[in-house]
Amino acid sequence: MTKTVLVTGSRGLVGRRLCASLRNDGFSVKELDLLGQGASHGDVTRLANIDAAIQGCAGVVHLAAVSRVVWGQRDPKLCWRTNVTGLQNLVHAALAQSSRPWILFSSSREVYGQVPSLPVAETTALNPLNVYARSKAEGERLVLEARSLGLQTAVVRLSNVYGCTKDHGDRVIPAFCRAAVEGLPLRVEGSNHTFDFTHVNDVVRGLRALIGLLESGEQSLPPVHLVSGHPTSLGELAAICCRLAKSDAAIAEAAPRSYDVARFYGDPAGARELLGWESAISLEAGLMRLIQDFRHELALHSAAEASV
Template identity: 90%
Template sequence: MTKTVLVTGSRGLVGRRLCASLRNDGFSVKELDLLGHGEHYGDVTRLADVETGIQGCVGVVHLAAVSRVVWGQRDPELCWRTNVTGLQNLVHAALAQSSKPWILFSSSREVYGQAPSLPVAETTELNPLNVYARSKAEGERVVLDARSQGLQTAVVRLSNVYGCTKDHADRVIPAFARAAVEGSPLRVEGSNHTFDFTHVNDVVRGLRALIGLFESGEQSLHPVHLVSGHPTSLGELAAICCRLAKSDAVVTEAAPRSYDVARFYGDPGRAREFLGWEPEISLEAGLIRLIEDFRQEHALHGAMEASA
């Protein structure tokens, strides 16, 4: 019998790749996303949408969120309603099912705030610095508390996932890669700010490994990083993009935003131990792929304009 998994936020960067991977492996996938159409449309803040979506599912991968720090700062109420109330709706709907579907919750490295030491392990105390981070920390509490009510749950913490030209244009890697290809200025907000960049294909492999543990009946999964474990500063990232694109684009520096974490890279050891997972795509290899994709899009756009 085909097993059905609900993926919320299915039209996002990770969601699109995960849905394809699940379908390729014989799962039936139900989608719930504000950007979806027809049966794939849904809003996690509406309990009725969630209750309809979860029917008949063995599990849920919850990716839907106000997913950017800056968006949370601009509209804190929407961020909290989506990221916390939406998740509470999901837990409520799961508990109402006779089969009790598992829930895999996508959290963020933002929950640590500015960690006291690097690399950051999953046991590091949470210290969220902004609205988005606080909503993710509260989401972790919600899904872990749901275990006492009989749900299988797990938390995965992600960091600066990249790898698709259809990602939000102002996220740092797609913004830098596109600018390098087009020869536009690369604006670096805090050149010494350092982060852990993880390719979307590696993240999807990690999520699939966690789903495998759910399917085997695992009950006590600890929060786990799906991170590269390698630090790269924004200044270095801009330089790498220009080098790989063979671009003479100008790199300009600007002051960092006051609500951003300045430094993070994570320890992927727990994922290696419990999931047999480690990243396979280096930052440079991932950027080469992305830059080539942007170059092809740029050439196609130019050809279309020329023929118009």
Template identity: 70%
Template sequence: MTKTILVTGSCGLVGRRLCASLRSHGVLVKELDLLGDGSHNGDITRTADIECAIQNCVGVVHLAAVSRVVWGQRDPELCWRTNVMAVQNLIQAALAQSTKPWVVFSSSREVYGQALSLPVGEETPLNPLNIYARSKAEGERIFLEARKQGLQTAVVRLSNVYGCTKDHADRVIPAFARAAIQGLPLRVEGSDHTFDFTHVDDVVRAINFLIDALCSRQKFLPPPVHLVTGNQTSLGQLAELSLRLARSGAVITEAAPRSYDVAQFYGDPTRAHTILGWKSEISLETGLSRLINDFSQELKLHRSVEVAA
């Protein structure tokens, strides 16, 4: 029997790749996204949209969110309404189904704040520093509490996912890649800040493993799990790597880091390997090289269209 799975945030970086991957495996995918077309269009903050979309689904992968720290800082009320109140509505809609679907929540490494030791394991106490991180921590709490009402839930914590040209242009990896290709300055805000950059294809593969486990094991209630590489790269190193891979002569300019950003993070990937049999396969150099090539091809196409016009 064909499985039907709802993916919220289906037009986002992870959502696009996940929907394509699920369909390639014969899954019937329902989508819910503000940017979706036709029946795929919907707002997770509207209860009616969630209640309609979740009908007859065996599971839900909840990716939709105010998904960036800076957006949360600009509009805290929208961040909380989208990342917390909509999560409550989603859980209630799932509990109301005659056959309750499993539900996966996409959280963030931001929930830890500035951890005292690295690498960060999932048992590290949560210490969110900004409204976005607090909203994700509260979303996790809601999801884990829902288990007491009989809902099968799982939480994944993502870290600096990259790997698609459709990503937000001002995120650090797309911004560095585009600037390097075009010979523009690479602005580094906190060159010694280090992060765990994870390729979107690795993340999608892990979520597929998690979905398989949730579908095949009725009482599978995993603890929160990192989808990370276990490697750290500074923003300064990332900028230099971008220039090298793009064969660019662009310059690197340094600026002060933002006050609300975590300065260092890289995660321990052991739990994902133990529970799901997953570990990342795409190195930062390989993933960034692919992305730079994709951006280069898009730029060439854009220029050829301009010439033809």
């Protein structure tokens, strides 16, 4: 019998690739996203939408969220309502099913805050510094608490996922790659700020491995990173993008935002031991793919304008 998986946030960067991967492997996939159409259009803050979508599902991958720190700072109430109330709705709906689905919750490296030492292991204490991070830490607490109520759950912590031109244009990697291709200034807010960038295709492989463990009946999965384990500063990232694009675009340094974590890179050992997973796409290879994709899109756009 074909198993059905619900993916919330299915129109996002990770959601689109994950839905395609699941379907390629024979799963039936239900989608729920504000950007969806028809049955796939829905709001996780509306319990009725979750109740309708979860029917008949063997599992749920919960990606839907106010997914950026800056958005959470601009509208804290919306961030909390989406990220926490939405998850509460999902847990409530899952508990109400006769055959309870597993839940895989997508958390963030933001939950650690500013750590005293690097790289960061999954056992590092949580110390969220902003609204978005606090909402994700609370989400982790809710998911772990749901285990005591009979749900099979897992938590994955992601860090700076990239790899598609359809991603939010103000995220750092798509912003840098597009600017380098167009020859526009790359604005670097905190050139020494250092992060762990992971290609979306690698992340989807890791999620599929976690889904496999949930499908096999694993009951006590620990939180796990899907990270490259390689630190790159924003200044270095901007320089790499310009070099790969053969661009003479200016790099404009600006002050960092007060609510951002300044340094993070994760220890991938847990994912290697638990899932047999490690990132396979190097940062330079992933950036080169994205730069080429932006060039292709811009060329098509220019051709379309010329034909008018």
